[in-house]
Amino acid sequence: MTLPEPFRLLAYLAGVMAFVGVNAAYLVWVERKGAARFQRRPGPTEVGPAGLLQPLADAAKLLSKQLLVPPDADRTLFRVAPVLVMAPALMCLATIPFGKTLGARSLDLGLVMVFAFGSINVMAIMLGGWASRNKYAIISAARIVSQNVAYEIPMMLVVITLIMVTGTTNLQEIVEDQAGGFWKWNVFNLAANPLMPVTFVIFFICMLAETNRAPFDMAEAESELVAGAFTEYAGMGFGVFFMAEYANILVGCSLGAILFLGGWQSPFGILSGVGWFLLKLYALVFTVVWVRWTFPRTQFYGLLNLSWKILIPVSLGTLVLTCIMLKIF
Amino acid sequence: MNAEGFPGAVRLAEIIFVISGLTVLAGALLAVMAHRIIRSVCGLALCCIGLAGLYAFLQSPFLALMQILIYVGAVCITIVFAVMLAEPDEPGEPHTGQGGGLWLPCALLICAVVGWALATLAVKTPWVEPAVRTSDGSLKAIGMALLTTHSLAFEVVSVVLLVAIVGALAIAHGGRGVAR
CATH class of the missing domain: 1.20.5 (Single alpha-helices involved in coiled-coils or other helix-helix interfaces)
Known part of the structure; x- marks a missing residue:
């Protein structure tokens, strides 16, 4: 079936939206079940078998709530912010190649595009926090900026290291370069850089911080800031922020799977396909949930110190090491 | 790109150009005319996204993405951050310049002259088209x-x-x- 190109792109975007919707709903369920199991309680059980219909019930509840705008708030910005958080995440996911033939387009600048649109996300959360005219929200917005600026740098250094190894920013080509078994994946590419697993761990930590996940959820620290930037949002306004958080986790984990774990390549060199990509994606997502319910929230100074004093020097070190290795061999 | 059968396929490029241009204009106007400074920054961000669209239209995708990454993702965020720390909570009285009646015609006149000069320059100059794309x-x-x-x-x-x-x-x- 050959649709005209613009129709194909629109259909693909609709598919991505459906993917994000289903995933956001059911990742909430995974999160709640996971949290419950880590704390030795059953989690949601009432709605549907094993609580499987719980996300639908939550969605119905959120949709039926009144959309409140606080009287002092900046009305336009307050309404626009949730949309601005969601839209870039969709754009990022549209560049991710899910399989050999399953991708919107083979963009030469795919990796750059993910980071370009990912950077809008911070701006949007910050505007939402500012427009709420709420002290907690503004403190949270200030935290989000310093956190994201601090973690953007090691993230970029790691990605530059990786681009030097792959020599391309085309996500599809990066995946194709890792064909032929798990020892060919970038995370085990020790010939290019003996510290590659460290690089992957730095990437994962930065990804957690950029998506504002625990232990780095300073922006939404509910014991100090109520709900941070989202304090004043009611009903689906809050729901969209919540969905966008999971959409961003999906983007981050897909990127991790593609850059380091071989994307849709199979670990045994045969039977590559979409299934492997989803398996790796959800393994990373589960790790994110696991980390959240295992580690307590860090302090804000601890968070910034980790980035400026440990992650940036180490990632600079791996960058230099990769330069040397690539020059010698 | 095989766009046959899509509504307005022939004019797709022009439509994208017009949308980008309008976004730039709207962002620029918002940046200049808003009373709250944070809305001006939003206008600036919108303007930069429109510019990125124009770059993409002119077949420089790298420049377009860098425009978003640097100007929206870094410069605008820094400005908003500074504004949030510095701006008083309530917006001040709308600023009216001294001798309000005279400034507007003067500004319009200067804009018209500069705009006319630039437009004439752009239209009259015999642009040499390069034989090959550099x-x-x-x-x-x-x-x-x-x-x-x-x-x-x-x-x-x-x-x-x-x-x-x-x-x-x-x-x-x-x-x-x-x-x-």
Whole structure:
């Protein structure tokens, strides 16, 4: 079936939206079940078998709530912010190649595009926090900026290291370069850089911080800031922020799977396909949930110190090491 | 791109151009006319996204993405951050310039003259079209150009950043001295 190109792109975007919707709903369920199991309680059980219909019930509840705008708030910005958080995440996911033939387009600048649109996300959360005219929200917005600026740098250094190894920013080509078994994946590419697993761990930590996940959820620290930037949002306004958080986790984990774990390549060199990509994606997502319910929230100074004093020097070190290795061999 | 059968397929490029242009205009107007400074910054961000659209339209996708990454993702965020720390909570009285009646016609006149001059220049100049495209706008071409052909300009530009850092340090140091 050959649709005209613009129709194909629109259909693909609709598919991505459906993917994000289903995933956001059911990742909430995974999160709640996971949290419950880590704390030795059953989690949601009432709605549907094993609580499987719980996300639908939550969605119905959120949709039926009144959309409140606080009287002092900046009305336009307050309404626009949730949309601005969601839209870039969709754009990022549209560049991710899910399989050999399953991708919107083979963009030469795919990796750059993910980071370009990912950077809008911070701006949007910050505007939402500012427009709420709420002290907690503004403190949270200030935290989000310093956190994201601090973690953007090691993230970029790691990605530059990786681009030097792959020599391309085309996500599809990066995946194709890792064909032929798990020892060919970038995370085990020790010939290019003996510290590659460290690089992957730095990437994962930065990804957690950029998506504002625990232990780095300073922006939404509910014991100090109520709900941070989202304090004043009611009903689906809050729901969209919540969905966008999971959409961003999906983007981050897909990127991790593609850059380091071989994307849709199979670990045994045969039977590559979409299934492997989803398996790796959800393994990373589960790790994110696991980390959240295992580690307590860090302090804000601890968070910034980790980035400026440990992650940036180490990632600079791996960058230099990769330069040397690539020059010698 | 095989766009047959899509509504308005023939004019797709023009439509994208017009949308980008309108976004730039709307963002610029918002940046100038908003009373709250944070809305001006939003206008600036919108303007930059429109500019990125124009770059993409002119087949420089790398420049377009860098426009978003640097101007929206870094510059605008820094400005909003500074505004959030500095701006008083309530917006002040709308500022009316001295002799309000005279300024508007003067400004319009100057704008009209400058706009007319630029437009005439653009239309009348006999632009020479290059016989071949000098660059395909790809990452490789840009990298080669920056690090070989134009490496001197590239290095000189980076000196500006160094000056900015030193300047920021000097200002911060002076500020601390006063506080003591």
